[in-house]
Amino acid sequence: xxINVKTFARLADAAGALSSERGARFFAGGTLLMHTINDxxxxxxxxxxxxxxxxxxxxxxxxxxELGAGxxxxxxxxxxxxxxxxxxxxxxxxxAVREAATVGGNLFARTPFGDFATALLALDAVATLAGxxxxxxxxxxxxxxxRDRGVLLVAAVAFKRPAADVFRFLKVTRVHPKGxxxxxxxxxxxxxxxxxxxxxxxxxxxxxxxxRAKTAERALEGRALDAAGVAPVLAVAAESTAPVxxxxxxxxxxxxxxxxxLRRLLLGEANA
Amino acid sequence: xxxxxxxxxxxxxxATFAEGGxxxxxxxxxxxxxxxxxxxxxxxxxxxxxxxxxxxxxxxxMTLAETVAGRSIETTAGLRQGAELHPLQTAFMEHFAAQxxxxxxxxxxxxxxxxxRNSSPSREDVVDALGGNICRCTGYxxxxxxxxxxxxxxxxxx
Numbered sequence: 127x128x129i130n131v132k133t134f135a136r137l138a139d140a141a142g143a144l145s146s147e148r149g150a151r152f153f154a155g156g157t158l159l160m161h162t163i164n165d166x167x168x169x170x171x172x173x174x175x176x177x178x179x180x181x182x183x184x185x186x187x188x189x190x191x192e193l194g195a196g197x198x199x200x201x202x203x204x205x206x207x208x209x210x211x212x213x214x215x216x217x218x219x220x221x222a223v224r225e226a227a228t229v230g231g232n233l234f235a236r237t238p239f240g241d242f243a244t245a246l247l248a249l250d251a252v253a254t255l256a257g258x259x260x261x262x263x264x265x266x267x268x269x270x271x272x273r274d275r276g277v278l279l280v281a282a283v284a285f286k287r288p289a290a291d292v293f294r295f296l297k298v299t300r301v302h303p304k305g306x307x308x309x310x311x312x313x314x315x316x317x318x319x320x321x322x323x324x325x326x327x328x329x330x331x332x333x334x335x336x337x338r339a340k341t342a343e344r345a346l347e348g349r350a351l352d353a354a355g356v357a358p359v360l361a362v363a364a365e366s367t368a369p370v371x372x373x374x375x376x377x378x379x380x381x382x383x384x385x386x387x388l389r390r391l392l393l394g395e396a397n398a
Numbered sequence: 399x400x401x402x403x404x405x406x407x408x409x410x411x412x413a414t415f416a417e418g419g420x421x422x423x424x425x426x427x428x429x430x431x432x433x434x435x436x437x438x439x440x441x442x443x444x445x446x447x448x449x450x451x452x453x454x455x456x457x458x459x460m461t462l463a464e465t466v467a468g469r470s471i472e473t474t475a476g477l478r479q480g481a482e483l484h485p486l487q488t489a490f491m492e493h494f495a496a497q498x499x500x501x502x503x504x505x506x507x508x509x510x511x512x513x514x515r516n517s518s519p520s521r522e523d524v525v526d527a528l529g530g531n532i533c534r535c536t537g538y539x540x541x542x543x544x545x546x547x548x549x550x551x552x553x554x555x556x
Contacts, residue, residue: 128399129419131464153462157442160460163419164440173419173462200454220530221511222448222455304529 129163130172140176141279142258147172152279154181154196155226157219158235180281191287195230195253195280199242202229210288213295214245214312220304230280233266234273237331238307238374241297243270244330247338248312249293251285270335292316296396297330298387300374307331308375309384311391315351322346322355327388332367332380341365342388356392360385403467407432408476416463423447423458426473434475436503438532445531448504448511449473455511457530474503477510485551486510486544493544497535504531509545517552519545 132147134140144150149171153159162170181196186207193202199215202208203224208215218227218241232242233253243266251266256279264272266283295312299305310330316323325346327339341362349355369380390396400415407430414429423440426432426449438446440459447458450472477484486506489495496502505528512519512527519527524545533541 128417130399131401131418131462156460156462156465160421160462161441164421164459170419175465219442220445221508221527222445222457222530223442223460225451225454225456226460303526 129170131175132172133175133177135177137176137178137181137256137279137281138258138260140174140178141256141277143172143174144279145258145277147174150174154231155198155228157223157227158231183282187287189287190284192282192284193229194282195228195233197229199224199227210293211245213297214242217241217297217299217304217307217310229283233269233280233283237334237336237370238309238372240336241307241310241330244310244328244336245293245295245312246283246285247328247336248295248314248326249285249288250314250326251283253280254282254284255279256281267338273335288314289316294391294394294396296387296391298383306374309369309380309387310336311384311388313391315346315392317351321348321350323348329367329384331374332364332369332384334368334370337367339363339366346392351392351394353393356389359392360389363388401464403464405466405468406470408472420463421459422449422456422461422463422466422471425463426458426471432473432475434473434503436500438500438504443532444501444504445508445528446501446504448507448531450507450511453511453514455508455527455530472507472510474506477506484510485555486513486548489544489548489551490541493540493547495536495540495544497533501531501533501535505533505541509541509548512545513549513552517549519549521546 151170153173153175181194183194184197185192199218202215246266252263253266253269254261292314297310298308313327315325325343327343329339330336342359345359345362363385364381369377371377399418403416404413423437426435436446438444442457442460448455449458452469486509508531524542
């Protein structure tokens with residue numbers, strides 16, 4: 127069955143079409159949607175695209191980072207000023223996938239995919255949603271919880287640049303260099319007087335979508351990043367997680383190894 | 399609905415019609431007749447269909463055909479210059495880097511994308527560049543060695 131492809135110069139118009147056209151799906155890099163199309167899934171009747179330059183806009187300043195939702199993992203890897211994000215962008219598929227995979231698309235990737243979304247969650251990113259009636263902002267955490275309900279067209283994400291060495295990322299896979307996630311951990315670990323103040327930890331592949339590790343965050347508050355300091359955090363590391371069994375790992379295994387890798391990340395022993 | 403598209407394929411202008419929703423892999427093979435591009439999974443998992451679009455590696459099966467309008471595409475069919483094989487093709491032969499050969503076109507193009515921008519890659523660079531390409535025959539080592547060897551040829555010809 128042939129599919130209608132509609133291309134719009136403005137994201138707002140694309141969002142309008144997405145809401146009004148039957149069976150319409152938004153096409154960014156194609157790494158998610160082409161699966162569905164190649165499988166001849168009859169649910170996709172219309173592909174909506176946009177050539178809006180803002181979709182590819184990338185802005186890096188000392189305080190704030192804005193990434194258009196169409197910015198690719200390869201574009202992030204080409205940006206020196208985003209070096210702290212490179213470990214998260216580099217693990218999204220091989221080079222050919224990274225040339226196509228977008229920031230916005232990763233927010234909708236099914237578990238155990240969505241490594242970059244896990245990083246955005248730890249960075250407390252806010253998504254800008256395009257709509258026929260204008261734009262609105264939504265924290266990525268809320269976006270992830272609502273991504274299966276209704277039509278959401280992400281135009282961009284933005285977040286505060288973390289201070290040097292505050293952001294950490296780790297992905298556990300069975301195959302290197304390109305493997306599907308057994309689990310992913312991203313964290314912001316700001317220190318005040320040698321103690322953690324306001325940690326933000328996110329897990330990937332530990333639930334049906336990237337999730338905050340709020341119990342671990344609370345347990346880490348005020349503690350030093352040394353073996354004694356992180357021990358109580360590891361005891362509650364898997365709390366509220368609900369990983370799935372899949373061909374990559376069982377839920378039991380994911381829960382069992384989570385504290386091991388969280389420890390490595392917190393103590394700075396992990397290689398991203 | 400079919401959409402007319404034009405692009406450069408291995409340096410030659412081509413014009414065709416893309417079926418709505420068609421991927422580049424099927425368009426290259428079935429409409430244009432470039433059978434050097436192989437389809438393995440149609441899910442972006444195997445890398446067999448890797449081509450270069452404006453010099454960057456892309457999976458043809460995950461690329462919407464009409465998005466390549468006005469762009470330049472390279473496939474394995476364009477590697478050889480007359481009777482002269484590309485240094486990567488020669489190195490693959492010399493290192494027995496192809497067994498069944500099905501993954502080879504994708505491997506060659508992924509490797510070309512690397513060497514075109516970095517003619518002195520480390521082993522780690524080569525492993526990363528081929529990270530999206532699956533080979534079930536060779537165990538990868540002959541392929542890695544072939545790419546490292548071809549890089550020496552690139553440097554000599556530079």
